[in-house]
Amino acid sequence: MSNAMHNKTLTELKAGLAAGDFSSRELTEHFLARIQQHDGELNSFITVTAEQALAQADAADQAIATGNTGLLTGLPIAHKDIFCTEGVRTSCGSKMLDSFIAPYTATVVEKMAAEGAVMLGKTNMDEFAMGSSNETSYYGPVKNPWDLERVPGGSSGGAAACLGARLAPGATGTDTGGSIRQPAALNNITGLKPTYGRVSRWGMIAFASSLDQAGPMAQSADDCALMLQAMAGHDHRDSTSLNEKVDDYLGALNNDIRGLTIGIPEEFFPDTLDGAIADNSRDAIRELEKLGAKVVSVSLPSVKLSVPAYYVIAPAEASSNLSRFDGVRFGHRCDDPKDLEDLYKRSRSEGFGDEVKRRILVGAYALSAGYYDAYYRRAQQVRRLIRDDFARAFEKVDVLMGPTAPETAFKLGAKKDDPVSMYMADVFTIGVNLAGLPALSMPTGFINGLPTGTQIIGNYFREGQILNVAHKYQQATDWHKQAPVFGGEQ
Amino acid sequence: MAIDSKVVAQVAHLARLKVDEADSAALSDRLNDILAMVDQLQQADVTDVAPMAHPLDVTQPLREDEVSEPNVRDKALDIAPAAEDGCFLVPRVIE
Known part of the structure; x- marks a missing residue:
């Protein structure tokens, strides 16, 4: 039907x-x-x-x-x-x-x-x-x-x-x-x-x-x-x-x-890519060629660093954004906190799952004194290289x-x-x-x-x-x- | 630098997260996997490249300095885990 x-x-x-x-x-x-x-x-x-x-x-x-x-x-x-x-x-x-x-x-x-x-x-x-x-x-x-x-x-x-x-x-x-x-x-x-x-x-x-x-x-x-x-x-x-x-x-x-x-x-068709995945996308592009589009090859050399740059920048921003979840104003709050620090720590640890905690920790680490230049600053520099490649x-x-x-x-x-x-x-x-x-x-x-x-x-x-x-x-x-x-x- | 249980404890404290000792070693391993992947960034030549925080070169907009938001205190307190007399309630911080 x-x-x-x-x-x-x-x-x-x-x-x-x-x-x-x-x-x-x-x-x-x-x-x-x-x-x-x-x-x-x-x-x-x-x-x-x-x-x-x-x-x-x-x-x-x-x-x-x-x-x-x-x-x-x-x-x-x-x-x-x-x-x-x-x-x-x-x-x-x-x-x-x-x-x-x-x-x-x-x-x-x-x-x-x-x-x-x-x-x-x-x-x-x-x-x-x-x-x-x-x-x-x-x-x-x-x-x-x-x-x-x-x-x-x-x-x-x-x-x-x-x-x-x-x-x-x-x-x-x-x-x-x-x-x-x-x-x-x-x-x-x-x-x-x-x-x-x-x-x-x-x-x-x-x-x-x-x-x-x-x-x-x-x-x-x-x-x-x-x-x-x-x-x-x-x-x-x-x-x-x-x-x-x-x-x-x-x-x-x-x-x-x-x-x-x-x-x-x-870079979007690396040698390691599953051939059938590549074929389906190439077929789609060929279909558009039939409709009158022209195809040219280009290179985005810095785009291969997208995943590493992202896994500094996104966790860093997340660690800051998710600091609002502290058990005080809204969201989960632990039972019987013994003091304010206990309230923060237990509410957050009970409320967040493993992947969220991992990303908060990576972000807090990348932003911490001594690591900022090696991780956060460098990731933002690479981010510009990636944008420039696209431009x-x-x-x-x-x-x-x-x-x-x-x-x-x-x-x-x-x-x-x-x-x-x-x-x-x-x-x-x-x-x-x-x-x-x-x-x-x-x-x-x-x-x-x-x-x-x-x-x-x-x-x-x-x-x-x-x-x-x-x-x-x-x-x-x-x-x-x-x-x-x-x-x-x- | 590799992350060990001591570093995990320090960073967890900064992020106000509690990490159980039993989970600390496995968590260190996962974090080290992530940082090893992130270390590919060291390959890039970033000489004279300005850090980019925002995809488009725009500036923060300004507005007139006038009250534009309604008072939502009651709505905000309604969803708080604990509130009293118009305030959020937390454990005693001053003796």
């Missing part, structure tokens, strides 16, 4: 709502029923907000009846549990915030609600967005709908898995080192990390503030364009939010891509392309006790965050029944161009239409 509501894209559902084929209440009830039926196996949601969703759906139906609609009116969306939602638990995947009911709503959530979106609930994630497999969540790992013994990637793994399994048609994610793109690749969906500062971080729980960026995740590029149109824009409450005009992403989708120059960084490449090309992730979804537990091997899951995505560039991952075929993705990286504020290229590719192919045989139906 491939024309079932849950297999439709947001763009198709929006047309269906406008045509009166179904109401937002019917649509919302359909997805809530699917979540109830299937999420026991997947664990992609931490909180389902059925009551609020139905109230929002009814309001959307009213709005549709009176012709008073926004970009997302009546469309069900799942929010990553990193976005504060007033009156609804916002856990960030951590025991620390298990009982935290946010006292305010994040700008991203607010903007999407203002455009009429219906919130289905809050999706599972790696604790404080630190992880590439969703196994660090206090609420247990999310399963990959393509193979329940495998990880969905992370940290936006709940978002990607619920989209892959068609339990929601759209979801928000955040991406600090690949947390939208890598799970998008592993679940056969499309996800975009915008330019740093394009989408407000206000109300989005901070991990590494100079890298964190929210973005859309959905079945297709046109859906991501629709969501980004609602999410993007300046917010005076976030001092790093950029006051740049928001482009017409939807209007740019069908631009002609003849003459587009695609750069292929040799040089963009003098010659419009977009850069390569595989999103070096492998397909791995088995649950396979890398759990080996952080460094886990960190390499983001080897192709991290450079983009260090440089602050926008990038998208789109489905580009399978290996042994598991999805692979290809990344399209654009210059600053060129989200419209990236979405345009991805949309053209998706018009010519149907990889993004493939859904897992899940729960005995399709």
Whole structure:
């Protein structure tokens, strides 16, 4: 039953709502029923907000009846549990915030609600967005709908898995080192990390503030364009939010891509890369050549140092950001503290999981007296070299392309006790965050029944161009239409 | 420099984390794995390269010095683990 509501894209559902084929209440009830039926196996949601969703759906139906609609009116969306939602638990995947009911709503959530979106609930994630497999969540790992013994990637793994399994048609994610793109690749969906500062971080729980960026995740590029149109824009409450005009992403989708120059960084196709992963991305690039794009080879020599630079900068920022969780103002507090120091230490040690503690310790070490120059300062210098490599490449090309992730979804537990091997899951995505560039991952075929993705990286504020290229590719192919045989139906 | 249990204890104190002695050796090993990977940074030639803290060269915006935020004291205290008389409650720090 491939024309079932849950297999439709947001763009198709929006047309269906406008045509009166179904109401937002019917649509919302359909997805809530699917979540109830299937999420026991997947664990992609931490909180389902059925009551609020139905109230929002009814309001959307009213709005549709009176012709008073926004970009997302009546469309069900799942929010990553990193976005504060007033009156609804916002856990960030951590025991620390298990009982935290946010006292305010994040700008991203607010903007999407203002455009009429219906919130289905809050999706599972790696604790404080630190992880590439969703196994660090206090609420247990999310399963990959393509193979329940495998990880969905992370940290936006709940978002990607619920989209892959068609339990929601759209979801928000955040991406600090690949947390939208890598799970998008592993679940056969499309996800975009915008330019740093394009989408407000206000109300989005901070991990590494100079890298964190929210973005859309959905079945297709046109859906991501629709969501980004609602999410993007300046917010005076976030001092790093950029006051740049928001482009017409939807209007740019069908631009002609003849003459587009695609750069292929040799560093994204190293000799050690799995040949089948490389082939799928090369096939995707060839498809775009058929549509009139030109391909040139480029080099980003410093990008090979992205992972080491990131694992100084991100933990350093995290160690500072996470100092606010002290058991005093909100979040977990230990029982019977004997003094203030005991309160801090036990509340934090009980509230944080192992990976979060490791990163706080690495960050505190890198920032401590005597090590600052060797680690933090040097990592920031390398960060500039990486950005300069990208800037040089963009003098010659419009977009850069390569595989999103070096492998397909791995088995649950396979890398759990080996952080460094886990960190390499983001080897192709991290450079983009260090440089602050926008990038998208789109489905580009399978290996042994598991999805692979290809990344399209654009210059600053060129989200419209990236979405345009991805949309053209998706018009010519149907990889993004493939859904897992899940729960005995399709 | 390799991290040992002593360094772990020092850094854990700086970060106000409690590390059980039983976990300290395994934790040191993991941290050393991470630092060994990070040491690849030493390969880079960073002579005359200015550190980059932010991806785009922008400055902090300024606004008028006016009260723009509402008073949310009650909302903030409502979610505190312990509060009394409009204040967060912590163990006694002054005898």
